[in-house]
Each structure stands twice: as C-alpha cells, then as structure tokens.
Amino acid sequence: MMPLAGHRVATLGAMADRPLARFLASLGAEIGGPVEGASFVIDDLGLEALAGAVIPESAVHVSVTPFGSGGPRSQWRGGELVASAMGGALRVTGEPGLPPVKEALDACIFHADMVAGTGAMAAHYSRGTSGIGQHVDVSIQQVAFSRNVNGVLVWQFDRRKLGRVGGALAYGRATVRAIWRLADGWCFHSLMTGRLGAPANQGLSDWIDAVGMDNPTKGTDWLAYNRSTLPAETRALWEAAIAAFFATRTKAEIASEGHRRGINACVVNEPADVLADPHLAARGFFATVDGLPERFAAIREGTASALPAARTGDRSGPLSGVRVLDFAWALVGSITTKTLGDLGAEVIKVETRTRPDLSRMDVQVSASQAGNLDDKPWFAHLNSSKRSLSLDMKATGSREVLDPLIDWADVVVENFSPGTMKKLGLDYPQLAARNPGVIMISGSVFGQTGPMAQEWGVDGTGGALSGRTYLTGWPDRDPVIPGAVPYGDVIVPYVMAACTAAALQRRRETGRGCHVDAAMYEICVQQMRDALAAAKRGERPQRTGNADANVLFQDVFPAAGDDRWVAISLFSDGDRDRLEAITGPDIAAWTVARKDHAIMAELQAAGIACGVLQDAQDLLEHDPQLVARGALVTLDHAVLGPFGHIATPIRFSRDLLAPFRPPGMGEHAHWVAKHRSGLSDNRIAELEAQGVFK
Numbered sequence: 001m002m003p004l005a006g007h008r009v010a011t012l013g014a015m016a017d018r019p020l021a022r023f024l025a026s027l028g029a030e031i032g033g034p035v036e037g038a039s040f041v042i043d044d045l046g047l048e049a050l051a052g053a054v055i056p057e058s059a060v061h062v063s064v065t066p067f068g069s070g071g072p073r074s075q076w077r078g079g080e081l082v083a084s085a086m087g088g089a090l091r092v093t094g095e096p097g098l099p100p101v102k103e104a105l106d107a108c109i110f111h112a113d114m115v116a117g118t119g120a121m122a123a124h125y126s127r128g129t130s131g132i133g134q135h136v137d138v139s140i141q142q143v144a145f146s147r148n149v150n151g152v153l154v155w156q157f158d159r160r161k162l163g164r165v166g167g168a169l170a171y172g173r174a175t176v177r178a179i180w181r182l183a184d185g186w187c188f189h190s191l192m193t194g195r196l197g198a199p200a201n202q203g204l205s206d207w208i209d210a211v212g213m214d215n216p217t218k219g220t221d222w223l224a225y226n227r228s229t230l231p232a233e234t235r236a237l238w239e240a241a242i243a244a245f246f247a248t249r250t251k252a253e254i255a256s257e258g259h260r261r262g263i264n265a266c267v268v269n270e271p272a273d274v275l276a277d278p279h280l281a282a283r284g285f286f287a288t289v290d291g292l293p294e295r296f297a298a299i300r301e302g303t304a305s306a307l308p309a310a311r312t313g314d315r316s317g318p319l320s321g322v323r324v325l326d327f328a329w330a331l332v333g334s335i336t337t338k339t340l341g342d343l344g345a346e347v348i349k350v351e352t353r354t355r356p357d358l359s360r361m362d363v364q365v366s367a368s369q370a371g372n373l374d375d376k377p378w379f380a381h382l383n384s385s386k387r388s389l390s391l392d393m394k395a396t397g398s399r400e401v402l403d404p405l406i407d408w409a410d411v412v413v414e415n416f417s418p419g420t421m422k423k424l425g426l427d428y429p430q431l432a433a434r435n436p437g438v439i440m441i442s443g444s445v446f447g448q449t450g451p452m453a454q455e456w457g458v459d460g461t462g463g464a465l466s467g468r469t470y471l472t473g474w475p476d477r478d479p480v481i482p483g484a485v486p487y488g489d490v491i492v493p494y495v496m497a498a499c500t501a502a503a504l505q506r507r508r509e510t511g512r513g514c515h516v517d518a519a520m521y522e523i524c525v526q527q528m529r530d531a532l533a534a535a536k537r538g539e540r541p542q543r544t545g546n547a548d549a550n551v552l553f554q555d556v557f558p559a560a561g562d563d564r565w566v567a568i569s570l571f572s573d574g575d576r577d578r579l580e581a582i583t584g585p586d587i588a589a590w591t592v593a594r595k596d597h598a599i600m601a602e603l604q605a606a607g608i609a610c611g612v613l614q615d616a617q618d619l620l621e622h623d624p625q626l627v628a629r630g631a632l633v634t635l636d637h638a639v640l641g642p643f644g645h646i647a648t649p650i651r652f653s654r655d656l657l658a659p660f661r662p663p664g665m666g667e668h669a670h671w672v673a674k675h676r677s678g679l680s681d682n683r684i685a686e687l688e689a690q691g692v693f694k
Contacts, residue, residue, distance in 0.1 A: 001299040001300065001301035001503075001506070001512075001514050002027060002028025002299075003027050003028060003299070003499075003502040003503055003505065003506035004024060004027040004028040004029035004039075004502060005028035005029075006028075007028070007029045007030070007039035007040065008029065008030045008031075008032075008033055008037070008038050008039055008040070009021065009024050009025075009029045009030065009031050009032075009038060009039070009040040009041070009042060010032070010033055010034060010035045010038035010040070010041045010042075010059075011031065011032065011041075011042055011043070012035075012041065012042070012043035012044075012045060012050070012053075013043050013044040013045045014044055015042045015043055015044050015064075016031065016032065018042075018044065018064075018109070018113055019106075019109070019110050019113040019114070019526070019527070020042055020062070020064060020113035020114075020116050020117060020120075021042065022294070022296075022526075022529075023113065023114065023117045023296050023495075023498070024040065024042075024117070024120070025294070026294055026295055026296050026297075027499075027502055035053075035054070035055060035056070035059075036056065037056070038056070038059055039058075039059060039060065039124075040059060040060045040061075040062065040120060040124075041055055041056075041059050041060070041061045041062070042061075042062045042063075042064070042116075042120070043061075043062070043063050043064075044063070044064055044065060045063065045065065046063050046065040046068070046069040046074060046137075047063060047069035047070070047135065047137070048069060048070075048074060048075060050063075055133075055135075056133070057132060057133060058127070058131070058132065058133050059133045060120055060123040060124055060127060060133045060134065060136065061133065061134070061135045061136065062116050062119060062120045062123075062135075062136040062137075062138070063135065063136070063137050063138065064109075064112050064113060064116045064138045064140065065078075065138075065139065065140065066078025066079065066082060066083050066139070066140050066141060066609075067083075067086075067139050067140075067141050067625050068137055068138065068139030068141070068142060068625070068629055068651070069135075069137045070137070070628070070629075071624070071625045071628035071629060072624050072625060072628060073604075073624070073625040074625075076604050076609075077604065077607060077608065077609035077610075078140065078141070078569075078609050078611065079551065079554070079569045079571070079609055080102070080106050080107070080108055080109050080548065080551075080569075081102055081546060081548070081551075081554045081556075081567045081569050081611075082567050082568075082569055082609050082610065082611035083108045083109070083112075083140040083141050083144055083611070084102060084103070084107070084108045084144055084567070085556075085565075085566070085567035085611040085612060085613045085614065086141045086144070086611040086612065086614055086623075087108060087140070087141045087142070087143070087144020087145045087147075087148075087614070087619075088144060088145055088147075088148045088151060088485070088614050088615065088616065088618075088619050089103070089107075089108065089144045089147060089148070089485055090102060090556070090567060090613050091164075091565070091613040091614060091615055092151065092162050092163060092164055092165075092170070092485065093164065093472070093480065093481070093482065094164045094166065094473070094480055095164055095166040095477070095480060096163065096164050096165065096166065098164075098474070099546075099556050099558070099565065100164060100556050100565060100613055101472065101473055101474060101480065101545055101546055101556075102472075102545075102546050102548075103468065103472050103482040103487070104467070104468045104469075104470075104471035104472045104482055104527075104528065104531070105468075105471070105527065105528060105530055105531060106527070106530075107468075107482065107487065107527065108140050108143065108144045109140060110491070110526075110527040111140075111143050111144070111147070111487070111490070111491050111494075112138050112139075112140040112143040112144075114491050114494040114495055114498070114523075115138055115143050115494050115649055115650060116136065116138040116650075117494060117495070117498040118339060118343075118494045118497040118498040118501065118650065119136035119137075119138060119650040119652070120136055120498070121497075121498040121499075121500075121501035121502040121505075122136075122318040122319055122343050122497075122498075122501045122650075122652075122655075123136050123318055123652060123655075124501065124502065124505050125318060125319060125322075125501045125502075125504050125505045126318035126319075126652075126654070126655055128505045128508050129310075129312070129321075130654075132654070134652055134653045134654040134655065135652070135653035136650060136651070136652055136653075137650070137651040137652075137653075138649065138650060138651075139625075139629060139649065141625065141626070142625075142626060142629050142631050142649040143649045145619055145626060145631055145649075146490070146631070146646050146647075146648075146649045147485040147486060147487070147490050148485050148616065148619065149378065149381045149382065149485075149486075149646055150162060150170065150364065150378070150485065151485065151615075151616045151619075152381070152616055152619070152620065152632075152644075152646065153364065153365060153377040153378060153381060154364060154365055154616070155616035155617060155620060156365075156377065156620070156643055156644065157365035157366065157367045157377060157640075157643075158365050158366050161615050161616055161617065162616070163563070165481070166179075166478075166480050166481070167179030167180075167478060167479070167480055167481055168481065169190060169460070169481060173228045173229070173363065173364055173365075174227045174228045174229075174230065174235075176190050176191060176227055176235070177190070177239045177242075177243075178190040178460050178481060179268070179469065179478065179479060179480065179481060180242065180243060180246040180247075180265075181243070181246065181247055181478060182246055182247065182249050182250060182251055182254065183247065183248060183249060183250050184250050184251055185250075185251045185267065185268060186267075186268040186469075186470075186478065186479060187246060187249075187251070187254045187258075187265050187266060187267055187268060187464070188265065188266055188267075188268060188460045188461060188463070188464035188469060189204070189242075189246070189263065189264055189265035189266075190264065190458065190460065191204075191225070191227060191238075191264075192227070192264060192458070193225060193226050193227045193228070193358065193361065193362060194223060194225070194226070194358070194361060195223065195355065196358060197222065197225070197264065198222035198223050198225070199222075199262055200262055200263050200264035200456075201217075201220070201222045201225065201264070202222050203261040203262040203263040204217075204242070204261075204263040204264075204265070205217045205218055205220065206261065207245075207257070207258070207261050207263065208241065208242075208245050211245070211248070213241070213244060213245050213248075214241050214244070215241060216234075216237045216238055216241050217238050217241070217242075226361075226362075226363070226370065227362075228362055228363045228364060229363065229370065251267045254266065254267050255267055259455070264456075264457070264458070266457065266461050266464050266465055267464065267465070268464045268469050268470050268479060269464065269465050269466065269467050269470060270467060270470050270535075270540070270541075271467045271470075271471075271528060271531040271532050271534065271535035271540075271541050272535045272540065273467070274465070274466060274467050274525055274528065274532060274535075275291075275532060275535055275536065277465075278451065279446060279450045279451050279452040279521075280450075280521075280522070280525070282449075282450040282451055283298075283447055283449060283450045283519075283522075285522055285525070291536060292529055292532055292533055292536070293522065293525055293526055293529060293532070295522065296495050296518075296522070296523060296526055297495055297496070297499050297516050297517060297518040297519075297522075297523075298447070298448075298516070298517040298519075299499065299503070299514050299515070299516050299517070300428075300514060300515045300517070301512050301513075301514045302428075302432050302436065302437070302438075302512050302513040302514050302515070303432070303436060303512070304436075304510070304511050304512055305436035305437040305511045305512065305513065306437070306511055307508065307510075307511045308410070308437060308507060308508060308511070313344060313345075313346060315344050315346070315658060316344060316655065316656045316657070316658050317342070317343045317344020317345070317655050317656070317657050317658065318343055318344060318501075318652060318655040319340060319343040319344040319345040319501065319504075320344035320345075320655075321344075321345075321346075322340070322344070322345035322346070322410050322411065322504060323345070323346050323408055323409050323410045323411070324337060324340050324341070324345045324346065324347040324348070324409065324410070324411045324412075324413060325348055325350065325405050325406065325408070325409035325411070325412045325413070326347050326348060326349040326350060326386065326413050327350050327412065327413065327414040327416070327421070327426070328349075328413050328414060328415050328443075329351070329357040329358065329359075329415065329416075330357065330358050330359065330415070330489075331359075331382065331459070331486060331489035331490065331493075332415045332443045332488075332489050332492050332493055332496075332520070333413060333414065333415035333443060333493075334357070334359065334379075334382040334383055334493075335382055335489070335490060335493035335494075336413055336415075336441065336443065336492075336493040336496040336497050336500075337349065337383075337386060337413050338382055338383055338384055338385060338386070338493075338648070339493060339494065339497040339648050340411070340413075340497055340500060341384065341385030341386050341659070342384060342385045342647070342648040342657055342659040343497075343501075343648065343650075343655075343657065344655070344657070344658075345411075346387075347385060347386040347387065348386070348387050348389055348405060348668075348672055348676065349383065349386045349387065349388050349389065349663065350389050350391055350393075350402070350405075351388060351389070351390060351391075351665065351666075352390060352391060352392055352393070352694060353373065353390060353665060353666070353694050354392060354694060356373050356665065357379060359376060359378045359379040359382055359383075360373045360374075360376055360379045360665065361373070361376070362376065362378060363376075364376075364377075364378055365377060367640055372639075373664075373665045374638065374639050374664045374665055375639045375640060377637075377640060377643070379662065380635075380637055380640065380643075380645060380661075380662045381645055381646050382662075383662040383663070384633075384635060384645055384659045384660065384661065384662050385659045385660055386662065386663055387663055387667070387668035387671070387672060388663035388664065388665060388666055388667050388668055388669070389401070389405075389666065389668060389669050389672045389673075389693075390665055390666025390669050390693050390694060391669070391692065391693060391694075392691060392692060392693075392694040393424055395690065395691055395692045395694065396690065396692075397686075397687050397690055397692045398692050400677070400679065400683070400687065401672070401673050401677045401679065401687070401692065402677075403434070404676065404677040404678055405672070405676060405677060406426075406431055406434050406435055406438070407434060407435055408676055409435065409438060410437075410438070410439060410504065410507075411438070411439045411440075411441060411500055411504070412426075412431055412438060412439070412440045412441070413440075413441045413443075413496070413500075414426075414440075414441070414442055414443075415442070415443040415444060416444075417444065417454065417456050418442070418444055418446075418447075418448045418449075418453045418454060419454060421442075428440045428442075428515040432513060435513075436513065437507055437511060437512070437513040438513045439500060439503045439504060439507065439513045439514055439515075439516070440513075440514075440515045440516065441496050441499065441500050441516045441518070442515065442516065442517055442518065443492050443493070443496050443518045443519075443520070444517075444518075444519060444520070445457035445458075445461055445462060445519065445520045445521055446519055446520075446521055447517050447518075447519030447521070447522065448517045449517070457520070457521075458489075459486045459487060459488045459489040459520075460481065461488075461520070461521070462487070462488035462520040462521050462523070462524040463481070463482050463487060463488060463524060465521055465524070466521060466524035466525045466527070466528050467525075467528045467531055467532075467541075468482045468487070468524055468527065468528060469481065469482050470543070471528075471531060471541060471542070471543055471544075472543065473543045473545075474543060474545050475542055475543050475544065475545065477543075479543060487524070488520040488523065488524050489520075491523055491524075491527075492518055492520045492523055495518050495523055496516065496518045499516045499518065500516070503516065546567075551569055551570070551571060552570045552571055552572060552573070552575070552576065553569075553570040553576065554567070554568060554569035554570065555567075555568065556568075556613065557587055557588050557591040557592070558588060558591060558592045559591050559592065559594060559595060559596035559599055559612075560592060560593060560594055560595050560596075561595070561596070564595075564596045564612075564613070565596065565612075565613040566591055566596050566599045566600060566603075566610055566611065566612055566613065567610065567611050567612075567613060568587070568603065568608065568609065568610050569609040569610075570608070570609075571609070575607075575608055575609070578606050578607060578608055579603070579606075579608055582602065582603070582606060582608075596612045596613070597612055597622070599612075600612050619631075620632065620644070629649075629651065630647055631646075631647055631649065632644030632645065632646065632647060633645055633647045633659055635659065635660065635661040635662070636661045637661060637662070638661075638664050638667075639664075645659070645662075647659070666693060669693040670684050670688075670693070673687070673693075
C-alpha cells in the first residue's frame with residue numbers, strides 16, 4: 001500500500017537528501033519538481049528565510065530547522081551537534097570524567113524528520129477535511145528535548161540531574177549497566193523489572209550457573225525484582241559477576257546459546273553485520289535496487305469497504321474526529337497514542353491492573369511509591385490526551401465492552417510481542433472481519449514476520465543491532481549507550497503516527513483499511529543508512545567521537561564551572577576564520593575561562609554555530625526558545641497536582657493543539673462502557689461485580 005501515490009513533494013534547501021524526503025518517498029510520493037502544483041513542500045530553511053516565497057495554499061508546507069521558525073533564537077545557526085547539545089541529549093551521552101560524545105551520525109536530525117513526517121501526514125489528513133494546507137514547523141532542538149522524559153521528571157520532582165553513565169542506562173533512582181565486553185566484541189544486556197524481565201533474567205542466571213561461575217543473582221525472585229529499588233551495593237556485586245561471565249562469551253555464543261536461553265542480550269553489530277543479518281534478509285528489507293533500505297514500515301492493504309462517513313470531533317487538532325482504540329504500553333505504544341491524542345484524536349486506552357503498564361510501576365522519584373498505579377510522572381508524561389478503560393480481557397463479559405469499541409474505532413494501536421493480539425482474538429484479520437475499514441498499527445522490535453519476530457527487546461536492542469551503539473563513542477574506548485535518553489522507543493512512535501494519518505486519508509479516498517508493521521530494528525537501521533552505504537563500498541566505519549565527515553570541524557569544549565561545555569560546529573572556511581579571530585588558535589583555552597551561555601551568545605552573534613550542553617535545569621528554566629515553543633505544557637494530575645508535561649513537538653499554523661491531563665487507572669471505565677460501548681447502567685454494575693473492570 002502506497003498512501004501517498006499520486007502526490008509530489010517539492011524540496012527547498014538541502015531537504016532532498018534528508019530522511020523526511022526518504023520517508024515520504026517510502027509512502028509513494030514523488031520527490032522533486034517545482035513548488036507550484038506540489039502537494040507537499042519541505043524545507044530546512046524556516047519561515048523567516050523563506051519570507052516572500054509563494055507556497056500554494058493547498059500545499060502542506062513543512063519546515064525542519066535547528067531551533068524552529070519564530071521565537072528569539074530561530075535565526076541561530078545549528079546542526080546535529082548543536083541541536084543535540086541544546087536539546088539535552090549530548091550532555092548525558094558518554095563516560096563520566098570524559099567530554100560528552102555525540103550519538104552516531106544524524107540522530108537528532110533523523111528523529112526530527114520522523115516527527116515532521118507525523119506533522120506532514122496529520123496536516124495531510126486535515127487538508128482532506130478542509131481542502132486547505134498549512135505550515136508545519138519542527139525544531140530539532142525541541143524534538144531532542146522531548147526525549148528527556150527521565151531527566152525532566154527527576155528535576156521536576158527531586159531537583160536531581162542525570163549525568164553521563166557510559167555503557168549504562170539511567171532510570172532516575174537506578175543506573176543499570178547495559179554494555180558488556182565479550183571475548184571478541186560487545187553485547188547489550190540489561191536486567192529488566194517484573195514480568196517483562198523475569199524470564200530473561202532467570203535465563204542469564206541459569207547460564208552463569210551452567211558454566212560454573214560465581215553467581216550472586218542465584219535464587220533471586222525475579223518477579224519481585226525492581227530495578228529502581230535494588231540496593232546499589234547489591235547491584236555492584238551482581239554486575240561484577242555478570243561482567244566476568246560475559247567476558248568469557250563470544251558474539252556467536254550470545255547470538256546462538258544466549259538466544260536459545262532467552263536472555264535479554266544481543267550483539268553490538270558493526271554496519272557490515274547489519275547488511276548480512278538473516279532476519280532483515282527474510283523480511284526483504286534490503287531487497288532494493290542499491291541494496292540500501294527504503295522501507296520505514298511495511299503496510300498491508302485491506303479489502304475494500306464503504307467510504308467512511310465524514311466526521312469531526314469536539315476537540316481541536318488536525319486529527320479531530322479520529323477514533324483510536326489503544327492497546328499500547330511502555331514507551332513505543334504510549335507515545336504513539338499520546339501523539340494521536342495530542343493531535344486531536346479520541347483515544348481510549350485499554351489497560352489492566354493485573355498486568356499494568358511498566359510506566360505505572362517504575363518508581364523514579366520520591367513522589368511515587370511502589371504499588372500505587374496513579375502516582376508516576378513517567379506515565380503522565382507519556383499518556384496525555386487519553387481516557388483509561390481498565391478491562392480484564394480474560395474475564396467473561398469483557399467482550400461486551402470491547403466488541404462495540406472495535407466497531408467504533410478507526411484505528412487500533414498495539415505494541416505487544418507479535419502473536420499476542422492473535423491469542424486475544426484481536427489480530428488484524430479478526431479485527432477486519434468485524435470492522436473492514438479498520439487501520440491496525442503494530443509496533444515491535446523485530447516486526448511481525450521473520451525468524452526473530454517472536455523475540456522481545458528494548459530500546460537498546462535496536463541501538464545495538466543497528467550499528468548505532470558500535471559507532472557511538474571514542475575510537476580508542478568501548479562504545480557507550482547512544483544517548484542516555486531513549487532513541488528507538490521515541491522514534492518508532494512517530495513513524496507509527498505518521499503512517500496512521502497517511503492511512504486514514506487513504507481510507508477516505510479508497511475505503512480500504514490496512515495493517516502497519518513498524519519494526520524498531522529497521523527504523524534504527526534507516527538512521528544508519530550512510531554507514532551501511534560505506535560498508536557496502538568495502539569500508540569499515542568506526543567510532544569518531546564528535547567528528548562528522550560532512551562537517552568541516554566540530555567538537556565539544558570545556559567552559560567555566562563543573563561539567564559545563566559548549567558545542568561548536570564550523571561548516572566553512574569563513575566560519576573557521578571568524579572563530580579564530582575571536583578565540584585565537586587554542587579554542588579550549590578561550591572557552592574554559594568563560595561561562596557557557598556567554599560563549600554561546602558571543603559566537604552566535606558572530607554567525608558561528610554554538611550551543612550550551614544543557615542539563616535539565618537549563619532546559620526547563622533558562623531556555624527562552626523552548627518556552628516560546630511551548631515545549632512543556634502544564635496539565636493537572638489527580639495525585640501529583642499540576643506540572644509541565646512534554647508537549648508533542650509539532651506546531652501547526654491552522655490547527656491548535658489542546659492536550660489534556662493523563663488518566664488514572666480505569667478512570668473512565670464506566671463512562672466508556674456506557675457512552676462508547678452502549679451498555680446500560682445495570683449491565684455495567686453487573687460487569688463491575690464480576691470483576692470485568694479490573
């Protein structure tokens with residue numbers, strides 16, 4: 001299915017070579033040609049630079065720039081390194097005691113382009129309602145900031161700041177090691193909390209026992225294990241033993257025996273390994289003319305049905321009137337449906353107290369307690385603009401509530417392990433049998449098909465397998481986690497949301513629903529496309545620290561104060577001459593004697609791309625551009641009170657976004673059963689007594 005077949009995209013600036021253009025092409029759009037007559041116009045220049053340009057009123061016009069159009073810093077110069085610095089990702093990437101180091105390739109730009117894809121498709125759907133296009137504005141800095149959910153919430157509630165933790169993951173209260181040296185390389189592995197991680201954690205413990213090595217994790221009740229509350233001294237003992245064990249294993253053993261045992265570990269791939277991956281080959285991912293990936297998500301078109309009735313909702317936003325049934329959980333699914341809800345769709349989140357969302361359980365701040373499902377700011381940040389239906393789908397009577405919602409929904413979103421929805425009687429063929437025009441959106445690590453489809457993973461799995469982890473860090477040291485903030489977990493949702501909006505407009509035109517299969521692994525590989533191209537040429541890409549082959553010079557330099565830094569990028573000889581005229585030959589000696597914000601202001605005034613490596617306090621309290629863009633929106637919370645929630649980082653010129661507060665567990669169960677499922681008050685009371693709304 002090609003939902004943009006027949007549409008043309010005009011590119012301005014350097015956008016023809018950007019991921020956004022590739023993404024729109026993957027949906028069937030033609031790239032190139034004049035602005036006149038184009039369905040979409042995309043640029044990397046911004047509205048101010050395009051003042052006077054004539055954009056057709058019917059076109060969806062998308063700008064993706066370092067700081068966005070409008071606001072006090074919209075004219076500032078930037079690039080990947082500066083946007084990462086100003087967005088908060090760069091400061092927390094790297095090893096303690098060493099300078100921060102950028103993620104592999106164009107991580108922040110790629111993320112922003114996927115966000116822009118969602119904006120473009122949402123505006124495309126809105127145009128289908130109004131007949132009028134609009135401007136969609138995306139700031140790379142704001143998009144990078146939106147990844148910092150953990151850092152934002154621990155500052156908001158505990159006034160703590162996350163720092164660089166090298167090959168580990170920082171979860172507010174806990175820091176969990178995740179990159180381990182093998183006998184011939186590295187692997188990614190982390191001990192996960194509760195039901196999600198218990199079998200994999202036990203598998204690793206059993207393997208350590210099987211080879212006769214010291215195992216302080218032996219006998220652990222993994223269902224009761226909580227990564228946030230494990231004593232630090234206990235974690236240190238465990239991680240020392242796990243490190244000793246992994247040092248005796250090879251990459252081949254992790255991929256074979258480790259896979260057989262079901263441990264949550266995967267090899268840190270090089271780009272050449274990615275090109276040879278049998279799972280990607282089985283899914284036809286590289287079956288293209290040049291052997292490089294084109295697909296961002298696989299879309300299987302459904303059978304023809306009646307054209308959907310025109311409908312508008314009572315909320316503002318480009319997706320007003322769209323109905324979403326949300327089976328999603330954790331980050332990927334939650335951010336997908338948060339985005340759809342923030343853009344105006346009506347979202348009903350189906351969840352259960354028997355197996356709650358991980359973000360309702362993980363205690364990261366002092367305001368939250370274990371066992372309370374409604375006091376987690378992490379859940380709140382990820383779940384604005386939704387109603388909550390608590391439902392035990394194994395209980396007799398639950399389908400009386402659920403089946404009418406399937407008929408009601410335009411879209412069904414899920415990110416369970418492939419096969420789970422089929423076991424529940426809710427896979428695409430069964431949904432389409434009831435509702436032929438339904439659009440089903442599935443997100444997973446490996447996709448719905450292929451030899452690894454049934455395997456589970458986490459954000460770091462996509463980073464490790466795609467080559468992102470291998471290429472992040474210093475040339476002479478171990479790789480580090482590519483961003484102490486999530487990456488695949490926050491990018492896949494925008495591919496899913498964009499495909500949702502594109503499919504909705506296509507259904508308006510054809511009556512056909514579809515099933516979208518979005519795989520984190522494949523989307524992360526898309527971000528590594530340049531490294532894959534180099535590997536195909538016979539090169540062996542390696543870690544390069546903060547250098548970028550496409551930038552004349554860039555690096556991170558110390559500023560006055562503890563762990564304060566600035567990022568500087570030079571794109572031309574003129575940039576270099578202007579910088580040397582200010583700093584002299586020794587840039588670091590000049591910067592270390594000055595405050596970071598003062599350095600940034602002086603160099604930006606001279607036309608040099610420079611940014612502070614901002615921490616959470618900088619981002620929330622000292623950044624006028626983020627304030628101007630509404631990067632945080634204050635929403636109420638039933639337990640925690642009002643606080644700033646991460647806003648969906650897209651601005652529309654016509655459609656106003658009006659997100660609302662996240663729900664308590666099951667807060668709207670009876671309302672949904674009555675007003676959306678059509679049940680009587682008496683029947684709702686009977687189902688309540690039977691434990692259906694658990």
